[in-house]
Amino acid sequence: xxxxxxxxxxVLTACGGGDEESGNTDAGGSADSGGTATVTTVRVGxxxxxxxxxxxxxxxQGIFEEHGLEVDPFLAQGGAAIVPAxxxxxxxxxxxxxxxxxxxxxxGVPLGLLAAGAGxxxxxxxxxxxxxVAADSPIQGAADLAGTRIAINSINNISDTxxxxxxxxxGGDPSGIEFVEIPFPDMVAAVGTGQVDAxxxxxxxxxxxxxxxxxxxxxxxxxxDDDLTVAGxxxxxxxxxENPEVVQQFTDAMTEAQAYAxxxxxxxxxxxxxxxxxxxxxxxxxxxPTYQSEINRESVELLLELGEQDGIIEGDVQLDxxxxxxx
Numbered sequence: 001x002x003x004x005x006x007x008x009x010x011v012l013t014a015c016g017g018g019d020e021e022s023g024n025t026d027a028g029g030s031a032d033s034g035g036t037a038t039v040t041t042v043r044v045g046x047x048x049x050x051x052x053x054x055x056x057x058x059x060x061q062g063i064f065e066e067h068g069l070e071v072d073p074f075l076a077q078g079g080a081a082i083v084p085a086x087x088x089x090x091x092x093x094x095x096x097x098x099x100x101x102x103x104x105x106x107x108g109v110p111l112g113l114l115a116a117g118a119g120x121x122x123x124x125x126x127x128x129x130x131x132x133v134a135a136d137s138p139i140q141g142a143a144d145l146a147g148t149r150i151a152i153n154s155i156n157n158i159s160d161t162x163x164x165x166x167x168x169x170x171g172g173d174p175s176g177i178e179f180v181e182i183p184f185p186d187m188v189a190a191v192g193t194g195q196v197d198a199x200x201x202x203x204x205x206x207x208x209x210x211x212x213x214x215x216x217x218x219x220x221x222x223x224x225d226d227d228l229t230v231a232g233x234x235x236x237x238x239x240x241x242e243n244p245e246v247v248q249q250f251t252d253a254m255t256e257a258q259a260y261a262x263x264x265x266x267x268x269x270x271x272x273x274x275x276x277x278x279x280x281x282x283x284x285x286x287x288x289p290t291y292q293s294e295i296n297r298e299s300v301e302l303l304l305e306l307g308e309q310d311g312i313i314e315g316d317v318q319l320d321x322x323x324x325x326x327x
Contacts, residue, residue, distance in 0.1 A: 027092045027239075027246070040246050041070045044233075045082030045094035048075050048276045050128065050203050051118035051231055052095050053268045054291050056275055058257030060267075067253035069246075075275065078154070083109070086236050092243075093250055097231040098303050099158035099313070105322050106315030110237035112324035113300075114247065115254040116292035117233060120219075122226035127219035128289040129202040129230075131163065134191055135213045139198060142218035143172035151182040151190050151199035156312040158230070158303065159200050162220035165306055169223050188212060203286040204278050211285075224306075229296040230289070240324065247324075261291035295323060 027042050046052040055073060058064050064071045074091065076082050082094035083104060095117060104111050121127045131150070133139045139148065145167050152159035164174035182190050187199035188209040200220060201209065210216065221228050233254050240247045261268050268291075269283045278286075300319065307313030 039068055039070050041072055043072045043091040045076055045085055045091050046073050047095055051289055053271055054257040054261035056271045057261050063257045064253045067249045069249055069253055092239055093233055093235050096234050097158045098300055099307055102304050102313050102317050105317045106313055111234050112237055112240055113232045113234050113322055114251045114324050115233045116229050116295045117231040118289035119230055119292040120221040120228040121290055122222055124219055124222050126287050127222045128287045129221050130206045130216040131198050131200045131218040132209045132214040132216050133198045139217055142166045142170035146172040147176040148197035149178045149180055151180050151187045151196045153184050155179050155181045161306045162224045163200050166218050166220035166223040204282045207282055207286045225299040225302055227296050228299045255293050258291045259293040
């Protein structure tokens with residue numbers, strides 16, 4: 001069994017302004033005296049998964065530097081670490097899935113989505129996230145998942161939403177599903193030993209599972225919306241209000257980096273080895289997400305409606321507060 005973990009990843013050295021004519025700045029955008037050009041250093045929270053490859057490609061290709069930024073990324077296991085860092089000012093930007101962002105808004109945590117991140121591929125036979133089952137499982141499709149035990153990485157989040165919607169779309173009743181919280185790296189083994197009936201997992205674990213005989217029976221992201229914005233890049237409302245120029249620079253650079261990643265899949269596969277422990281042979285086989293350059297507002301609205309319907313998003317969520325309009 002190929003051993004893969006999402007921890008202990010190597011982070012790329014931040015590209016940036018070594019030019020002696022450039023002024024160096026902190027995240028607030030104040031330039032050192034004597035510099036003719038301003039380079040602002042921003043700290044960005046990411047997760048060691050394929051979804052964030054655009055950030056590292058943007059560094060590698062000098063896209064952020066062209067927009068006056070030097071990016072200092074730090075790796076975390078999820079939004080539970082990234083959101084507090086951005087809110088308290090330890091970081092300026094971060095990566096988050098859409099449901100987590102909507103939940104934060106409902107709880108009164110002021111965050112704004114600036115740029116799209118990973119999106120569904122639109123391929124109902126090969127997306128970057130899939131529900132996998134054992135080879136001999138009686139489960140043949142999404143409708144058969146009704147009443148089963150399904151592993152997801154975080155209960156009451158985007159995984160619940162899209163799995164339930166996938167089952168509904170197939171004509172099944174998701175009310176009897178029992179979700180079991182299991183980390184992505186442990187899901188393949190959990191299905192293999194019968195601990196769960198199925199697992200909703202993402203790359204590279206979907207590819208690893210299939211290499212060990214598991215079958216993909218549903219692709220919930222695409223089945224929820226074939227142009228689903230799954231995640232994106234955010235900041236706090238306070239930082240956006242105090243540093244509008246830096247926020248605009250980051251938004252423009254990130255959007256350009258997303259487009260570059262979408263157009264250069266081979267480079268995406270190569271850069272994965274710089275910040276994850278995904279083996280090169282697996283990197284060549286896995287299915288990449290769509291690296292969206294625009295936020296699909298309709299899909300965000302759908303995730304909000306489904307989350308409220310299933311009781312995992314509460315409070316008064318105003319999309320205009322969450323989706324930040326940039327020039």
